[in-house]
Amino acid sequence: MAISSSSSSTKLVESLEQYDDAISWINDTLSAPESTNDLSGTSSTDLTELDQYITQLLTSLDIACEDTSAQLERIIDDVSRSVPRLTYDLHFMKDGALTLQTSLVDVLKKSKEAVPPETSTALDNLHHLDTIKTRMEAAREVLQEAESWSTLEMEVTSLIGERSYAKAAERLSEANKSMIVFQNTPEYDPRRALMVNLQNQLEASLSSALVSAINSQDVAVCKEYFSIFSIIQRESEFRNYYNASRRTSIVAMWQSASLSDSDNSSPDMNAPPQSFADFLPKFYTSFITLLNAERGSISSIFPDPSVTLSHFISSTFSALQPTFSQRLSSFASHHGETALSHLVDALRATEEFATGVWKIMEKMNYSDSRPPRQQAVPERPSGHRRRSSRMSISWRPGQQRPGSIAVPGGGPGDLNLENLEWDQELFQPFLDAQVDYASLERRFLDQALLDIISSDTRETSQQSVDQPRLFRERAVDLVGAAEGSMARCKAFTHGYGLVGLIQALDGFFSSFIDTWTVELESKPAAAQSYKFDSAESELELADLDYSAKDWSDIQLSLHLLASARTVSDRLNIFEAKLRSYLSQIASHFRLAQTDPQNFTIAATKGETQLLEQSTLNSAELFTLLSTVEQDAHGLSTPLPLSALHSGSFRTNPTQQQQQQPATPESLLVETRKSLSTFAKICQVSTQRTILLPLRNHLASYPSLSIWSAREDPKKSLATELQIPTFSLSPTDTVQRIAEGLLNLPRLFEVYADDDALAFSLQTLPYVDPEMLKNAVEQQQQHLDAPVNATQPGHHRRSSTVTFSKPAPIPIDPEVVSSTWLISLGHTFLNHLTTNVLPFIPSLSAPGVAQLGSDLEYLSNIVRALNVENEVLEVWRVAVNSEPADLRRDAQEAASDGKSDLIPLRVAKMRGLL
Template sequence: MTMAGATSISTAKLTETLEQYDDITSWINDALNANETIDDLSTPSNADLTKLDQYITQLLTTLDIACEDTSAQLERIIDDVSRGIPRLAYDLHFMKDGALSLQSSLVEVLKKSKDAVPAETSAALDNLHHLDTVKGRMEAARDVLQEAESWSTLEMEVTSLIGERNYIKAAERLSEASKSMVVFQNTPEYDPRRALMVNLQNQLEAALSSALVAAINSQDVAACKDYFSIFSTIQRESEFRNYYNAARRTSVVTMWQSANFSDCDTRDGESSGPRQSFADFLPKFYATFLALLNAERGPISSIFPDPPATVSRFISSTMATLQPTFSQRLSSYANHYGESCLSHLVTVQRSTEEFATGVWKMMEKLQDSEPSRPKPVTPSERPSGHRRRSSRMSISWRPGQPKPTSLLLGGVQGLDNLEWDQELFQPFLDLQVDYSSLERRFLDQALLDIITNDPRDNVSDLDRARLFRERAVDIVGIAEGSMVRCKAFTHGYGSVGLIQALDGFFASFVDSWTAELASQPSSSQSYSFSTSELELADLDYSAKDWSEIQLMLHMLGSARGVSERITTFETKLRSYLSQTAAHFRLAQMDPLNITTAATKGQTQLLEQSSLNSADLFSLLSSVEEIQSQNTPLTALHSATFRQTQQVQQAAPESILVQTRQSLSGFAQGCQVSMQKTILSPLRNHLSSYASASIWSSREDPQSALAADLHIPTFSLSPSETVQRVAEGLLNLPRLFDIYADDDALGFSLQTLPHVDPEMLKPSEQHLDVSSQGVGGHHRRASVVFKPAPVDPELVSSAWLLSLGHTLLSYLTTNVLPSISTLTSVGAAQLTSDLEYLSNIVRALNVENETLEQWRGAVASDDEELKKEAQQSSADSIVLRMAKIRGLY
């Protein structure tokens, strides 16, 4: 029907079509599909939408008219009912009176009929009924006795018929005798007669076996059909199937047993032919098997009453007969390739799935060719794991609503209960369950192959950082293949194992570089100063120190690049998981037409395995939830949405947790090493600070004379060591001004030692959401999280804060506790030093509580210090200071 022809639809006809549907969405889809033509499919999309809009407008008008007509009819019906209700009570009362009158009349008629029949006639009729019952029972007893009497001549008759090769009559005679076995049930005669029956059936089967095998080998369909009828008559149908299957599978079994493999069990002395790999042999084997099945399709349809079930048993029995078994060869094949066996197993399974697909198509042809089996009302695709093709203008139905009738009419439900495909895929199940281990072994082997010839020992410091980035490119490339292998080998059921393998793989790679960073010192190569670094020539840094700082900066920059590359990969990984979750959801909503694996049997095996766990459900649900939250579907039809948008939104939690921890550990190692180099001149100044003589010096005579003459005194100046340390601290901002534009310093600020996380607010993420449309159809929105640029001032402040706390931690933990004796003169000098140093670090926004505790303890007088020491714990600073000053 064209768009113009749609105007001829009457209101009554439209209403009738609407009454045929239980689901309004299905009615709309069918109404739209009914008005599509082949010509419409070739028109541009805008024209389709215009025609669709016109038809929907007309459809709405027609529905409005139908609603008005229905409303008018409903009003008339209500009026009729309203007028008829008052008379309804009278009618019911009248009917009740009529029923009571009829009942009394029937009682009278029955009484009169009994009185009309004389007593003699009634007795005669009862006697006739009794005689008829006796006759029927006597005839039944006669038949049973005749059947029992026939057993005396059964053996002679059947033997004679077998000798005359009158197999059909012999089978019929045995069938008749078998039916009479129930007569001897629970009697001593049952077991001997049962044994005789089995003996005669064995004789008939033995007499037929050679002829049957000959007929099967010669493909005499008519003879095989007659023999099947005979075997069915004597209840030996399963034996006939065994004969048939054993004879027809010979070529396939022989091909399997005679194969000579280079990467599998060769069975020396039994195999022949050229050596070949198992992966190369399997497609040839399956092609031969499928050709045999196609050749048997016609004979099986003519001989057996259930061709699909017969083919299923034929495949299962053939696979079970193979020696060595498929599982044994598959296990040997996997052991041969060791750590990298997963990619080879994927190839073998893909060949098996292609064979299963070919068998399924053949099964559909076999079922469609059966005249007694009705064809589906609506065509549908077989459940091959792909989404059923939907109409171009269909409207999706929501989960929770009743399924459209059209979804339940299609499909080949009779083929779903066959288990031939489970026999094919059962050998793969244990390997699929162990997918996580196989994937991790494959990734580790690939990483080992990459780093085997890695020239780490012969490269410069800067080349080492570059090598880290290059190797990250290699491992991410390897990891991208994991999603393909997971989909091909487990059809998404191994997603949890995929995450575990990838997370461990990336973490292992980063940890290896972290260990190398901690164990391998920087090279002693010559270092050329840059122009900006020459401005800091007054600092106490050697060429080696500058080289170490540069190396750590480059390593941090490489770590930042690796982190961004892994973030991009994680986005792809989330997309893969989202697609897997969507496919699983579609298969759950429409199990008749959509499967998660290649066939129904393979899907059932995976669903019943440990791969289909609560962890998998939780993972896919979380990914789908994040995807739905971060994809603004309401804006898909907005013209402005087609341009790239920046939406401030928090990034989702990483699914590669261990990898992120390893990257943080690597970054922290670089930061600690860089801080150690930056603070090395200051720590060198403090190396002899604890052993200075000033701490044990006594008060000199000039100080006593000044006290007697009341000469005014001034506060002590800080010691030269503290002045040099303070000068070094004040020069640190100049050092960071050189690298202000280097993004490496801003990477992983949260791992800097002694930095409060509250100071570093989580960097807001820019969410790039883009949608491109072609011909009015939008693609699925892509979600990519990118870190926002970090404020250089925040970076410098965080580093200066961390450096200040690190130096003060060294001072309060290693230097000050090493002072063994402290006189009053030494205490005065130490008080001056600590006060001066406290003021300096405050300029760097460093507030150190431990330093203030030391300063307070040093500045306390003896009495106050002694009193506080008595109330302090054993490891307190006050008690330690009292011991140094000889007060405790």
């Protein structure tokens, strides 16, 4: 609202008092002028007007503060002046009360003296006579009741014999009212026993006629009998007679069902067997037909038709043999691993039946003309939440915490909880299976995977298996099977099983990938031959020391790594769908919590109530839904409930810069770990094959004769004569290794456009994830920088690298090649310093010189590949050290108990220790 110059500070303070927080008041105060601005105005004009409004608002607030301070000072002054006078006022009031008390005593005394003694005596006599009369009337009533009880049995028996059931009921009702007279007396128990005996006689006399009237659907007679049963306080017995008689056909249908996948009590041998899933809708259809037929009769006979219908449904399900729970458990056991889909069908049929029952109850309420207070009106199924001793994460509207999402159980306002008993009786058998949803879902998915593998095995049993293609195809089938789990979770648990869904999917995907990882580790790499696509590339790399089998192994590992990348992309798409599904469930829960009359969780109140009180409604579910809603809004802090509900959350540009949308954490944590492990196995296999020729060259390196060669006498003479010497050339082995290392960049140029190399770079051995992340960020900054359009661009195909987040970050192929080369260099040097150099038996003086030359040469070569290896440097320094220095370092290592240090090993090789 615009703050005019005529607006008073009092009105401003009054408007501020209507808000709970100052931020909302400021936003509403400044938002109105924005909507009235001319749309064609410039942004500078809007900012100027906004600045004016803010200045005006600050001025008004200052005035209001001054006015408030002045008023507060005046109030304090008034109170300060009034407090000393308060003591005087209280003392004055006390004196007045004492004076009034004295006056009242005097008045009472004078009034007594004004009445003559004769009048006082007459009044006392009248009071005494009234007391005698009252006690005599009470004694007469007791004597009359005693006289009536003496003839009660004879009168009631006579009326029952005459079939005057209504009069007999009235007589018993009158006698029952007088039972209170005999309470706490020895006569109470005998008379109570007589009353019950006479009521039983009346009920027994009516039972056969009542059953006959119920079977013949004689509404008038049934209504008359119900009034008689009500008079003698036997309404429950009448309902039992009625329910037992009217449910006969439905109970018989249940008991005689011939089922092929569930327990039978006494099946009809003439009926063909059918599945429980096919029988249940037929059973419910017959039940709905019966309820529609009973709707009119119940409304005419009973004063509370909705409650009566609820009791009728509950008693019918309680009378089923075998029970619904037993038959449902047998049904689930019969179907084994695929039980979940069949249970979903059974639950869906049950929910359709429950919806039909609610429609019948609504019709009964609309057609009944009795006042609402005389009826038990069932509300629409809004998922009423009943108090439970178990901790619940549901929050009432007044208890809503900022940024939290309540998992509601329904709305308040239920006046009669008895209407829920049929509802809970109906859905209680499904509760155990719903609580065990995670296990059922995982078993269903595992069976789907087994079917997929069995199908693939039959198709590929007579031909060689293309492992990368098979891995991709099975992943496609797996994701397709997993997509159905969201619909099953919604249909079976109405969203309460989301935690179990995530656990089942994560375990399902990770188990599949782990199986491939184990298989890849246990089988030889070259299960199938792969060839280069380009003959030119093959000729270009012909000088590399690789066999056809080595090329096949490299190709196979890269194909598997590419398949892992494809599977990762497909999992990213599936996880996006899963996150969207979770967001929808969270929004639905929130709507049901804020508007329970129009939005419900499950089909009925009773079903929602059972789910809410179960262990599915847990703190984990609360956390999951809250996190999903926060991720959906791109915030790192919880979003207020009002903003989430109204969708009016707005921030200024500065806030938007401070609250950048964060990449959400993966929901499938174990799946991502398993996929990273699989990618690492593929990378290690690729590196092992690439470095195989270099390792073969090193096989004989520790046993070279140069290590134990004797020193040349001529060289000793030259040393004595101080003739200049030149550095030794590296051994042939080291030269071949150096050539192989320098040829590695050529190898990666062939695969520069292969996206498989960029997948999961952070799992490469000896790669620092922070260094890789910085390289990616620098590359991203370079790509985001403006580029001169006239400059010729090098359009190279870029790859992607993924960390723990699903969202990929672009990365240049040169960075990918460099990362692989660094990893290969460290891997090779680790093999050299761990499995080769320590096994050199001894070093003579020429051997020391030659090894120092080899290590120096290798150090320069690996630096060309951007590899800085500390262990290699320690070996090089130790080999080139003077004997005294090396002996000192080795002795220090020995004295510290560090017998595995490199100086100590080199000293032993050189014979210094």
